Amino acid sequence: MESGERRRVVVTGVGAVTPVGSTIGKMWAGLVAGRSGVDYIRLIDASTFPTTFGAEVRDLDEDRLPVDPALRIVLDRKNLFGWVAAADALADSGLLADRRPPRVGVALGTESRRPDFLEQLAGGDLYAGGLDHLRYSPFVLAGALASHYGLTGPQLTVSTACTSGTQAVGVAFQKVRWGLADAMLAGGCDSLIDPLMLTGFSLLGALSTRNDAPARASRPFDLHRDGFVLGEGAGMLVLESLDHARARGARIYGEVLGYASTSNAYRITDSPPDGQGAYLSMRHALDDAGLEPEAIGYINAHGTSTQQNDKSETVAIKRCFGDHARHLPVSSTKSMMGHLVNAGGAVELIVCLLTIGHGVLTPTINYETPDPECDLDYVPNVARRQAVDRALSNSFGFGGINATVVVGRIDPS
């Protein structure tokens, strides 16, 4: 590690493509309205799969996709979402327009699978020459963005499934904090509405099978939750030092105050009932931010709508926040847009920043029957006007990996 002075890190640009809206504005309006983006799957004929619904991106305009024909071949659906969200975030920040800093890097959360290769596989040969050597690469988006925007800083591809987006932001935060990069484009992208993911997660018994009522299927913390809902989309953020942002007069969404990750070291598929790893992840992120639990005004939960996650996350929050947990609103964005897996943490962190900016808590929808073991304030069903200075976002992944980011208003009153 090349060392430098510790710097304050802020978010100056955001971009998102999600099932409840493919721009930041549309997404926020949808979340505040408590609208579900979950429906029967249209991208493929899913009628014969155990789960027939998901949360699809349906309003992305063609003219926002890259114009370069090579990129349209090389980037698959998830990477196109990532491309659009990155373009939005960079444009939003104005980072590259004026006083461009020399070392801008990229940290992305994504995965190597290519569902669009199934057709090719059926035809016999996966590798058909042409640009296939790029299409197959999991880090193609980081490289494409770096090359298109001339970003010469660190280029990192994180691949930790449900925690990818959060960890990509965490890694980027560290790079900017310690002066290893002047600014970072960070986030994640994913698309899970395909035969491979429907199969893979169904085999694990992780998906909701509420096939008669898709929009009501993702119900985090509700007693009758029965699994998560596959989604798709991307979330991207521009992180830079506070000094740099102020010097160029950038709009600041908020400060990244702390980050931590931990491992349960327990089991591959189960989380420990005492929520130990998740608890330590939140605790360490607070320590990293130099904050007491009482300083947090909102938690964007991992809240997947599986029996196990929602219970153990609740236990962990209570352990970390003690009495304050009873006054602390906790909501799950996944109730509306399903699980964006590699993109989820980045989108949910953006939701935290918008919550701080707008003073509105987005709800957990489909919350009908309280679960005695999940007894926090989940902001049920309707948005709530409430000022928030600091928020915390959790992501927990298969294998027992936990990651937490804390963000806050710049110099809160």
Next chain:
Amino acid sequence: MYRRIMVTGLGVVSPVGIGADAFWRGLTTGASGLAPAPPALAEVGAKVVAAVTGFSGATYLRNERHARVLNRTFELLVGAGALAAADGGLGPTPVPPARLGVVVGLGPIDQYTEDLRTAVRLAARDGGFDVAAFAEHARSMYPLRRLRLLPNVGTAVLSIEHQAMGPSLTFVGGHAAGLQAVSEGMALIADGRADAVLCGGADARLTPLELRVFGRLCPLSPSDDPARACRPFDRSRDGVVAGEGAAILLLEAEDSARARGVEAYAELIACAFAGPTEGGCAESMRRALRAAPGTPPDVVVAHGDGGVQSDRLEAAALDLVAPRHVTTLQPAIGHTMSACGALNLAAACFILADGLVPPIRTLESPDMPLPFALHQVRAEVGSVLVNAIEPDHAADSALLVRA
């Protein structure tokens, strides 16, 4: 708080040996892991490869149930991880679980497993693909297949096996991911987030599909002679030889190592990165060397992959940093992709500890006037710089000094 960061354990799974000592013995006794490739790989242009042989990752597991989620990459990873943990004495003198992290850089996991190929083949219809038929056949696929294909599950197995409850992170990358992981491990310790981190890389891409992809990025040697296919920095070099392997380092804060009473191989004083420009390697080395201003490195373990272009660019960069000795491991173990930087670091630890520079055994007529190790060199070594370079010339470097 400033903390010295030491290497206190090494775990290596390589084409010249399993275990750090066997790896080093292989490098210093002229062993070669290069061999004629099986027909399926030769068909796609990889006539010689460096495979890990006689190895089963499952035998390194404490909990045999974890074997259910292993793929080839994870096998190499858990083997190297277990060896590093044992070498670093984590069994008898553990690091507190919450203070032990795991950060790894892996090559892409092969998603197109046999069960998937079968389900797809059965669902093939008129050159296309019938989704409904696939759904039917997919019901009998391996239930845990999704977990086996998630990169972070390999990292998680290491965490569970070695009770590492500290930070966890998985990079998937081209050829620098292993060094990126070490760099991140170093940052975690320097930042006080962990006292020790199992970090490094694992890569197992010796499949027809992956080697076709790799060959497009790093042109493969057309030679079918294992003794001549990989000739880094030689005038007659003609391409790269693909390999596989894994190296995990136990990086540890000096205070923690002292408290546990373990010896260190070396001290890691810098990791640095440079973006994808032709001068990337020069810049990453220059940045790493800032940690030891004014002193050229005694030894560079170069990326040196035998590529016509890549060697030329790296040699030009090496010329600028003026090392006393230059070597590369690739004639012995091939291009181990995401693992190469971590394997280079493992060798660097022994070079420092033993004062011995392993030779570039296939180098006969150097193409550049650099102090290449044509024969094994015995030397007083105080510092070793290692490189890992991507096909687009982005580069990572790391600098080790004597403990």
